[in-house]
Amino acid sequence: MVGMRLPVMPPVKPMLAKAVKDIPDGELSYEPKWDGFRSIIFRDGDDVEIGSRNEKPMTRYFPELVTAFREQLPDRCVVDGEIILVGESGDRLDFDQLQQRIHPAASRVKLLSETTPARFVAFDLLALGDTDYTGRPFAERRETLVDALSTAAAPVHVTATTYDRDVAARWFQQFEGAGLDGIVAKPLAGTYQPDKRTMYKIKHERTADCVVAGYRLHKSGPDRIGSLLLGLYDDAGELISVGVIGAFPMARRQELFTELQPLVTTFDDHPWAWAKQEEGTRTPRNAEGSRWSAGKDLSFVPLRPERVVEVRYEHMEGVRFRHTAQFARWRPDREPRSCTYEQLEQPVSYDLADVLSAR
Structure with missing residues (x-):
């Protein structure tokens, strides 16, 4: 200055x-x-x-x-x-x-x-x-x-x-x-x-079982997965968007694309059907889109919510993962409807004012 x-x-x-x-x-x-x-x-x-x-x-x-x-x-x-x-x-x-x-x-x-x-x-x-x-x-x-x-x-x-x-x-x-x-x-x-x-x-690093509800394509080609969109069911039975996973080797991105094609559906038959009118604008979420993502194409391909994946995450920010989650393993033994917020560990409550005032 x-x-x-x-x-x-x-x-x-x-x-x-x-x-x-x-x-x-x-x-x-x-x-x-x-x-x-x-x-x-x-x-x-x-x-x-x-x-x-x-x-x-x-x-x-x-x-x-x-x-x-x-x-x-x-x-x-x-x-x-x-x-x-x-x-x-x-x-x-x-x-x-x-x-x-x-x-x-x-x-x-x-x-x-x-x-x-x-x-x-x-x-x-x-x-x-x-x-x-x-x-x-x-x-x-x-x-x-x-x-x-x-x-x-x-x-x-x-x-x-x-x-x-x-x-x-x-x-x-x-x-x-x-x-x-x-x-x-x-x-x-x-x-x-x-x-x-x-x-x-x-x-903090924890795990959660999530429903795979959609994907975005990778920037390198139309036959490679860029990221998978994750959902959890709330108390009302609604599938809520909680975040994404996206760190895969390039060969695995192509394999995933092939594996997921049978699950591709339309927004009319999808829990996030309202996203159809916002297609090409942002990820489905309850909060306003981040301005850090301005100008990026955040549209996605909807999938029938039938596959469950276990992910590693650090902590929650409201109803979503604070940071991008990491792939742990597929869970073919889990029913999608069992992937609820109840499985998430609840942190010990602490008075923020006490943290800020402590020296």
């Missing part, structure tokens, strides 16, 4: 984490894995820039946070953290609503900043005043961050941390009730290394 003079200047790619199966032991700091937009905040007086994973500024989309940063962050600093949005219930995060904040119209951005305001959770410090902290150990960066933001209040928060692995294991189970994504473990002696996977992330 013109006029900004900081020891660490934008753009900066955030430091990343590599996935591990279990919570590691060692000289580590553990913290909740927040489910939002990763952002590095640069402030030099009235100049504020909100950086992102792809290095493109998100400043214009969150004017309420720009105001909060000018009021609550140190006058000159660079802070790493996560932009989150708390849902209307107040007890869990809402990533779908957060996605809607990325809008091209200034009038819409202003309205959303007032009706669905975002928050920022700080968890690392890259610079303060004229001092570059990226070469210093995380333990020192964390201590300085807590001190620098000691008077911060909503919508600016400092993430909770612990050095106790047992506490982290408890958080791993409890905090998901608030919509969090898992646990991050950071080496206490580690320096800040942009775009390097020097931290560890432990995410």
Whole structure:
């Protein structure tokens, strides 16, 4: 940004984490894995820039946070953290609503900043005043961050941390009730290394049996499956769209196309018959389509809901899988009607306000 003079200047790619199966032991700091937009905040007086994973500024989309940063962050600093949005219930995060904040119209951005305001959770410090902290150990960066933001209040928060692995294991189970994504473990002696996977992330992974209700073609050809559309039956017996699976070897994509042809049907005989009028526009779902998918052809080929597949998933966002699910195995032994929401593990409920206020 013109006029900004900081020891660490934008753009900066955030430091990343590599996935591990279990919570590691060692000289580590553990913290909740927040489910939002990763952002590095640069402030030099009235100049504020909100950086992102792809290095493109998100400043214009969150004017309420720009105001909060000018009021609550140190006058000159660079802070790493996560932009989150708390849902209307107040007890869990809402990533779908957060996605809607990325809008091209200034009038819409202003309205959303007032009706669905975002928050920022700080968890690392890259610079303060004229001092570059990226070469210093995380333990020192964390201590300085807590001190620098000691008077911060909503919508600016400092993430909770612990050095106790047992506490982290408890958080791993409890905090998901608030919509969090898992646990991050950071080496206490580690320096800040942009775009390097020097931290560890432990995410929830569960399995569910789903009905295959349709497919999309792969971009490489008309005889290859791109992704399979998944459904679960709700209490009323309605098949609800819950997500997709799509990571298959190319040879398997062709085999799947051949295998599924006998199940191809019309929308008139399909549980998602109403999708016919929206064919070529978006995936069947209850919420508004994500603007990250703008311009993409999201039409699908309907299938008779007769095949069941077991998938791996991390957690739910409303009635849908938060991330793309992963293929585990086919379940020819399962009846499609037995694939209901009741099979899903219910996370322990936890007060999100307690998570946000903990240090």
